[in-house]
Amino acid sequence: MTDHDPDDHAFSEGQGFDDPYEGFDLEPPEFEVDPDKVDPVDSRVVTDMLDRRNIPSDAVDPTQLLDVGLEYMHINRHEQAAETFERVAQYTEDDRIEQEAWTNKGAAHAELEEWDAAIGAYREALDFDEESEAQRASEDVSGATANSDHAATAETNLAYALWESGRSEQALEHAERAVEIDPRFAEAWYNRGFFLLERGLSEDALEAFDNAIRLGFRNADVLEEKARALEEEGEYDRAEELAEEVDEMREQAEQQLLE
Template sequence: MTDEPFDDVYDDKFDLDDQVEIDGIDPADSRVLDEMVEGIDEEDVDVEGLIEAGVGYVSINRYEQAVEAFERAVKFEPENAEAWVNKGFAHAEMDEYDRAIGAYDEALRVEDEEFDVEALVNKAYAEYESHRGNPLETVERALEKDERSSEAWYNRAVFLNERGSHEDALRCIDNALSLGQRGPRALHEKARALEELGRYDEAEEIRETAREAEEEEIMSEAREGLEGEDSLSL
């Protein structure tokens, strides 16, 4: 089993920046969720606001509070697939894979096409990490719904490499890369397939490209950090 093969995919699960205050609400404030529902008629509860607060908690790694926010969202709007998917993600970040899978199943029950693929891809990841279900079958269901999902092709490549189907894994990872899959880990997964197929020179070239990508990521993060310091000093 590879070392955390999914990190590059799921790090980008939420589109977050360093600013976690949402519409004047700071999710770091422990009173936020209570203030959003107390004394308010059920039909007037801002479910989208609860989801945004949950995303804010995820951005500062407060996953228990994130789960609470998403739980409140689905309590008031049980057919909200976005809240269920996000709830599953927060559970997975705490290694609560059974609960994550349950949340993804709820999202799939809703049958919201906008979130079906995301739910299936994330469910496959949770199944893989928890050794439950059939992650390969789950990710293939995602590809049936959207054959242009780079995350699904990447995950399928990982699962196939694990099973020793390296030719098929190589084809899948090439599909993922051509569809815009980001991150050096995708390149490392391709190198892994090439090495298993005895194509060592090609594998080393890909590894070198992956190392360069990792260095660029480090430099980019450093630049962003410096820019952040500059903006705070103004």
């Protein structure tokens, strides 16, 4: 073994540091957060901000992401569906897709009986629609940027969520708006009839149920509510006939499930 003079070894000089030298640390990047709008203990905030920071919009296909959310709904993964629809709304630049995403997010929360969250999502869809209308008016632009079908769906679903939350007067108001937006939306007529009947307005409710049936929304629920309205109007024979038809429809549905 021989002794080596350390001065004989040529060490790599490397690339050195920039001047002035900026050190590094392991702290996360700083985000600009308005504490008046964001709860600092909300763990989802960082995730959402990282999404926007690290994933460019053109790397996301909102249409495909919307389909993913719908598939989650089909397999009853409603929490994942709600998160997916929120991502769609964040990334899309298409007004129609954004409104559909908020509406579907509300439906996902409704399936979880998270009524406040559902109401919030439906209001996002409708507020977005109102903003689009205002923008078109200010720019004197014709043509719809949002899909009236989604607006009508958001209104009628919002009505149901409000009713579940005990706000029946607001529920009827939004049910009325739904049929104003889309008079051919059969489910909106059914909901309008239901809320009218709840307030004791059986004659108006019957008209709404008949409209729903004429538009093809004829099922046991509609007929059962119509029978209840007929009873309120004193038309007991017609009510009994409908009640028998409802029983038959439900028996057939049960048999089909068994088969």
